[in-house]
Amino acid sequence: MVGALYQLTTTHGLSESDVQWASRWDTYLLTADDQIHWFSIVNSLMIVLSISGMVAMIMLRTLHRDIFEYDQLDNLEEAQEQTGWKLVHTDIFRPPVNSESLSVLIGTGVQLFGTILITINFMVSGILSPSNLLNEFIFVIVVVWALMGIFGGWTMARLLYKTFEESEWNMKASLTTAFMFPGTVFCIFYVLYSLTSGGESWRPVLYDCMFGFLFLWLAISAPLVFMGSYICFTFIAPETRESVKTSKIPREIPEQSWYMSPIFTIMVGGIIPFVVVFELSSMLTSIDLHHFCYMFGLVFVILIVTCAEVTIVLCYFQLCREDYRWWWRSYLTAGSSAFYVFIYATFYFFTEPNITELVPGVFYFGYLLIASSALFMLTGTIGFYACLWFIRRIYASLAIV
Incomplete structure (x- = not known):
C-alpha cells in the first residue's frame, strides 16, 4: 500500500506537505469572516441581557404590588371586586382542549431538548468535534436521541395522567410519541435519498443509513418511550394543588381586545x-x-x-x-x-x-x-x-x- 501511495504521489506530481497531521483540519475549521460571526453573537447576547434586566424589574415590581394588595383584603367581597390574574385562580389549572396532543408534542420536545443538551456537552468536553466525520457525528446524535426516549415518554405521561388528570391508560398517546416525529423524519429522508439512489454507489449507503435509523428507532427509542410512560403512569403520584383548586363550572372569559387575540x-x-x-x-x-x-x-x-x-x-x-x-x-x-x-x-x-x-x-x-x-x-x-x-x-x- 505504501508503494502504491508513493507511485500515486510521484505520478501526479504531489509533494510532501509541511502541515502536521494533528493540524490537518485547521484549514477547514476556519470561518470566512469570524468578526461578523462574533459580532452577531455578542449583539444577540447584549440584547438578551438588556431584555432580561428590564423584564425582571417590571415583573417583580408588578407582581409584588399585586400580591401585596390582594393579601391585604379583609373579606371575600373585597376580593371579588378585584380584577386581573387573581380572579382566575379557580380555572388556571383547568385541563386544556386536546390535552393528549399537547402532551405528545411536549414529550417529543423534551426528547429533542435532552438530545441537543447532551450533544453540546459532548462537543464542549471534546468528545465530539467538528473535525469528526459527518456520518459519525450524526450517528452519535441519533443514538443520544434514541436513549432520550425514556424521558420523552415519562414527560408525556406525567402531563397527561398527572397534570391533566387522565384516569385511564392511553396507548394511542404512547404510540404517537414514539412514532410521530421519527416516522415523519424517516419518510422525508427516504424520499430525499431515493432521488439520489439511481447510482450504484448510493444504494449501499442508503440501505445502511435507513437500516441503522430503523434499528435505533424501533429497537431502542420506541421501547424506551413506552417504558418511561409506563413507569410514570404506574409509580408517580398525581400532582396536588391544594391551594389552587379548580372549580367545576368554567369562568366566563371577557371579550378580548384585538391585540390580545391568540x-x-x-x-x-x-x-x-x-x-x-x-x-x-x-x-x-x-x-x-x-x-x-x-x-x-x-x-x-x-x-x-x-x-x-x-x-x-x-x-x-x-x-x-x-x-x-x-x-x-x-x-x-x-x-x-x-x-x-x-x-x-x-x-x-x-x-x-x-x-x-x-x-x-x-x-x-x-x-x-x-x-x-x-x-x-x-x-x-x-x-x-x-x-x-x-x-x-x-x-x-x-x-x-
Missing part, C-alpha cells in the same frame, strides 16, 4: 426570539460555503432565555385580561419562532445560494422542514415549562381567600 400574540411572540437569535444568518452562510459555525451552545442558551421571557410576559398580560386558556398559547407563542425561521430560510434560498437544480432544492427544503419542525417542538416546550413554572410560583405565593 393569533396576534402568538405571531408577535415568535418574532422576538427569531430577531434576537439572528445568528441564523451567519449559520446559513457558513453551511452554504462549507464552513464551520461555532458557539451553538451560547446561541442555544440565548434561545432558551428569550423564549422563556417572552412567553412569561405575554402569559402575564393574558392572565391580567382574565383569560386562563394559557396551555396551548404558551406552547404556540414560543413555537411560532420556527415559522419565521422557515420563512427566512425560504427567502435565503431564493436570494443567496443560487441553486438552480431540482434535487439540491428538494434536499434544502426537506432538511429545512425537519429543522423547523424540531425547532417548533423544542421552543414550544421551553415556553410551556417557563409559563408553568411562572404560574405555579405566583399562585403559590397568593393567599387565596
